[in-house]
Amino acid sequence: MQRKRNLWQTICTSVSALAEKPNALPHEAPIKPLLPLYLILIFCAGLGTSSAWAGQPLLFSHAKHTQELGLGCAVCHLYFTSQTNAGVPSNPTCQACHLIPLGSSEEEKKLVRMLQTGLPIQWERVTRLPRHVRYSHSRHVGYARIPCVTCHGEIEKSSQPITRPLVFLDMNFCIRCHRQPQLALTQTAFAGLEQANFKQDKLERLQSYIAIPFRQNQELAQLLKDENFSLAEQKQVTTQMTPVPSISTDCMNCHR
Ligand code: HEC
Ligand code: HEC
Numbered sequence: 499m500q501r502k503r504n505l506w507q508t509i510c511t512s513v514s515a516l517a518e519k520p521n522a523l524p525h526e527a528p529i530k531p532l533l534p535l536y537l538i539l540i541f542c543a544g545l546g547t548s549s550a551w552a553g554q555p556l557l558f559s560h561a562k563h564t565q566e567l568g569l570g571c572a573v574c575h576l577y578f579t580s581q582t583n584a585g586v587p588s589n590p591t592c593q594a595c596h597l598i599p600l601g602s603s604e605e606e607k608k609l610v611r612m613l614q615t616g617l618p619i620q621w622e623r624v625t626r627l628p629r630h631v632r633y634s635h636s637r638h639v640g641y642a643r644i645p646c647v648t649c650h651g652e653i654e655k656s657s658q659p660i661t662r663p664l665v666f667l668d669m670n671f672c673i674r675c676h677r678q679p680q681l682a683l684t685q686t687a688f689a690g691l692e693q694a695n696f697k698q699d700k701l702e703r704l705q706s707y708i709a710i711p712f713r714q715n716q717e718l719a720q721l722l723k724d725e726n727f728s729l730a731e732q733k734q735v736t737t738q739m740t741p742v743p744s745i746s747t748d749c750m751n752c753h754r
């Protein structure tokens with residue numbers, strides 16, 4: 499029985515991997531020739547053995563580390579403010595806490611054994627743009643302070659590695675924000691002010707201006723004066739409001 503299950507597991511994993519790679523199949527694949535494949539997939543869904551996180555070396559839980567333990571993303575993804583890549587964690591990052599087992603889970607014991615070998619843990623990259631597209635975390639997170647959740651969804655709630663991006667990062671997704679970056683940036687600013695317990699009524703007054711592209715700080719400064727914000731409040735708002743850059747939607751901005 500065990501053997502049989504393993505066989506099915508292998509078949510299911512490879513079939514679902516094939517189905518997940520859109521490029522591995524012709525785009526508008528006719529249903530008929532692929533029917534056996536779909537049938538196996540349906541069977542696998544029923545069997546529940548198509549290990550959802552196959553491909554990753556460990557069952558890593560974001561929920562455990564971010565929501566339960568309260569670790570910030572920067573503990574493990576070191577570079578998002580300064581570099582193009584956010585960075586997938588390397589062994590020393592995990593070793594800082596997992597030199598010896600902290601709990602009793604099997605998965606953690608496996609981790610400790612892996613760390614002891616000294617070989618780098620091979621995390622599989624899931625979110626990846628085609629090579630012809632340029633993208634930089636430092637521009638989006640470091641400068642524009644766009645929260646991770648905008649592009650990666652609520653990954654902090656997942657208790658196992660994702661097998662596909664939670665947000666569909668196609669070209670439209672990028673361009674939609676680039677056409678009106680003020681929406682994302684003012685939203686971020688409001689979230690920051692709310693967190694700093696900014697006066698609610700004044701926050702609401704500001705919110706009614708959300709559609710104004712705060713392209714220049716002067717424009718915002720004038721608005722704050724007209725609305726009788728105190729000097730301290732003005733300062734708070736202007737430090738939160740990133741001046742909206744004009745981003746051209748020129749093809750070559752994103753493509754090389
Ligand atoms: C304790 C370490 C740790 C923390 C803290 C952490 N991550 Fe991760 N993250 C990982 C590991 C390990 C992986 C690779 C395995 C996986 O996908 O679960 C990963 C993968 C990811 C991926 C997928 C990368 C890909 O290849 O597609 C995203 C996106 C991500 N993390 C975002 C976040 C965000 C956002 C936060 C903060 C809310 C965060 N992470 C906090 C360790 C961490
Ligand atoms: C700041 C400390 C810290 C760091 C850094 C850290 N962990 Fe953990 N991790 C913990 C704690 C605490 C637990 C909970 C142990 C317990 O009580 O079971 C845990 C649990 C786990 C478990 C057990 C499974 C589970 O969900 O309960 C795994 C697997 C794991 N961590 C993997 C990793 C990996 C991989 C990295 C590096 C990318 C990492 N951790 C980085 C503190 C950390």
Ligand code: HEC
Binds near residue numbers: 626635644648649
């Ligand atoms: C504006 C959208 C956007 C935001 C905001 C964003 N990311 Fe990403 N992230 C991406 C894209 C696009 C990729 C794939 C990049 C590639 O393939 O070149 C990616 C890739 C990743 C990866 C894979 C490995 C790597 O080194 O790039 C991790 C991990 C990650 N992001 C974590 C984060 C974290 C943590 C945050 C918040 C601090 C964040 N991202 C904010 C769009 C975003």
Ligand code: HEC
Binds near residue numbers: 638641649667682
């Ligand atoms: C939620 C809003 C948002 C999303 C989504 C977004 N961007 Fe951006 N992007 C910005 C902002 C704001 C800037 C300007 C940052 C700066 O000036 O440093 C920017 C700048 C850029 C730049 C530099 C442009 C230049 O003029 O030099 C590139 C390239 C880029 N983004 C690519 C992407 C790609 C590719 C995606 C999709 C995977 C994406 N962006 C998704 C808001 C966004």
Ligand code: HEC
Binds near residue numbers: 631669749750
């Ligand atoms: C804001 C960034 C951005 C801009 C501006 C942009 N693209 Fe893209 N483009 C992308 C991303 C991201 C992808 C990859 C989408 C994916 O993987 O599904 C892409 C993919 C493509 C593809 C390949 C489609 C495919 O199915 O793989 C073509 C062709 C393309 N873009 C043409 C253009 C042209 C022409 C322009 C100018 C009118 C343009 N792009 C402007 C981000 C951008």
